[in-house]
Amino acid sequence: MKSNQVTIKDIGRELGISPSTVSRALKDHPDISTETKKAVNALAEKLNYQPNIVALNLRQQKTNTIGVIIPEIVHFFFSTVISGIEDVAYQAGYNVILAQSNESYQREVTDMKALFNSRVDGMLLSLSRETTNFDHIESIISKGVPIVFYDRMYESPTSSKVIVDDYAGAKEAVLHMIDQGCKRIGHLMAAPNLMISIDRFKGYEDALLERKMKVNKEWVTECFSGTFEEGKRATKKLLSLPNPPDAIFANNDPMAMGAMMAIKEKGLKIPQDIAIVGFSNWFFGEVMDPSLTSVDQPGYEMGQEAARMLIKQIEMKGKGEPIIETKILKTKLIIRNSSLKKGKEK
């Protein structure tokens, strides 16, 4: 990388002008004569001059780079988020440095420090599952680096956030199930200490109440790990009840999948015998089975929105008070099985 570097100095020397003139010519400064500009641009082109952004960054105290900490790259939802971030960042002329916390608190701390040391202009952060201490975050904020949280946030009054409206999404889904004729709707709940589990459960509950149906505790299972296996096991349990549900609302897609397996193994038909709706993203639903209606999480939009907010904050810096926003994105109910109703009416 050393050898073949062309710098403005080289251009200046060759043209018998000073580096600053070259610099100005390159950025079309009004002071510079047309001939000089032409000569400089021609030579720059010829030598294939590429500006050294590192030097620029140091000079301007700005890197045009945003750091993204993601709990797990290999996850459909998160990968859509990254994609949204990347697209917005690209358009705005920002680089994206990606760091994967792998759901580890320690790694999150290290990553944030590394990103700060690289002097990113701002960070997008989704907390690792382990994170319960927030000093590292406060520390970064106190250094004046804007942070925008996405999906998994920390209640900081000084940061913007983008989250999904889990409550509304769950409620909409369950209302839909009821309106399609489901009478006994069970719920596969995930870890009850996570906000998202609680919000989704509340949405489920409120949908039932709104339609004057009562919540049957027996039909609500708490699945800590939220995995395929747990969904399957829990569903089997539900199905073996004396008065089993005729529909299941699953907290996430692995569990919805597990439920499907359990149901199929029992020889029951979806959705005629049992309907399933899962909180998910389009991917699983698309792939799994057309019998799965699902609640789509807007990952791509979340990434875009978070990146937009962050860049706005970065570019507002020094120009007035920072704007703290909280954006709650709506989920979208994707109805894939038109026969759900028919199945329920018979």
Next chain:
Amino acid sequence: MKSNQVTIKDIGRELGISPSTVSRALKDHPDISTETKKAVNALAEKLNYQPNIVALNLRQQKTNTIGVIIPEIVHFFFSTVISGIEDVAYQAGYNVILAQSNESYQREVTDMKALFNSRVDGMLLSLSRETTNFDHIESIISKGVPIVFYDRMYESPTSSKVIVDDYAGAKEAVLHMIDQGCKRIGHLMAAPNLMISIDRFKGYEDALLERKMKVNKEWVTECFSGTFEEGKRATKKLLSLPNPPDAIFANNDPMAMGAMMAIKEKGLKIPQDIAIVGFSNWFFGEVMDPSLTSVDQPGYEMGQEAARMLIKQIEMKGKGEPIIETKILKTKLIIRNSSLKKGKEK
């Protein structure tokens, strides 16, 4: 970011010593007295000093950053690759700048230029689908930036590459199908101008030949876009033949999915009536249906391997000839349906 920056100068001033001494103390230089070191480290700790990597990068003409160009982030295979890259880079102390070409040639060119301008130490590149001209790549290589190709490569004698052994993976899969009793194996081929399609087709063909079966052209369909819909349509066509196949080897997972749908819609059973094996990655197979045996593509390993090779090249730079390697990763046949054989035996 300006205001709260603590620099070695600040530490020096406060301690009444020069910046250079601080610098040395911080990196435990043998010349520096123990007391000075102690004082410096204590103050650095207290002020929460974080070295400015940007300055370091400029000074050392090295950024400890690798640039990754990925055709499409929201793609299971590629996201596993990114994850592998990230993990290796992290361990080696490198940052990862991510750029998404979105399968666009123009964007690939722009991205590579931007990465070069950011003075990444090396790049990992998987070509966009559109890319047929390679000048931009040669240009970067000529500037002395090492490039390692992953998955989709350009035949450059000066770059390392990591690819998947599509041929062997396909052959293994089809041999397995034959050995499980399939007699008439069809193939959903993807765009016949892509290397991967051809290699997989060859694997399919050679497996048949090796078992002294003949290749029936009627059973091989060329699906240009390789989508779900195309797989479905092609399978329908195959099934309506007077002598339809009793098994299908699909070039990729969306098509395998499409095939499954078509088969199910016909009221046929998988794998009893028709077996399916798809070239894929574990994800789709895991999610879709336990009846799908699939050829797993080692994306994570590919990412790891590519990052390792690149970092090795970066760190070897100037110390002897660069080592050009080509690594061909084996796929793994994931057999999920033990009843495939039984189904065929009856």
Next chain:
DNA sequence: GTGAAAGCGCTAACAC
């Protein structure tokens, strides 16, 4: 054992 000085590549205030 420590300091002074130079320089990585670039820009911008200040000359003239």
Next chain:
DNA sequence: GTGTTAGCGCTTTCAC
């Protein structure tokens, strides 16, 4: 219209 100078934060020779 162009050159000179200083400096972003850091490391590293060369003095002493």
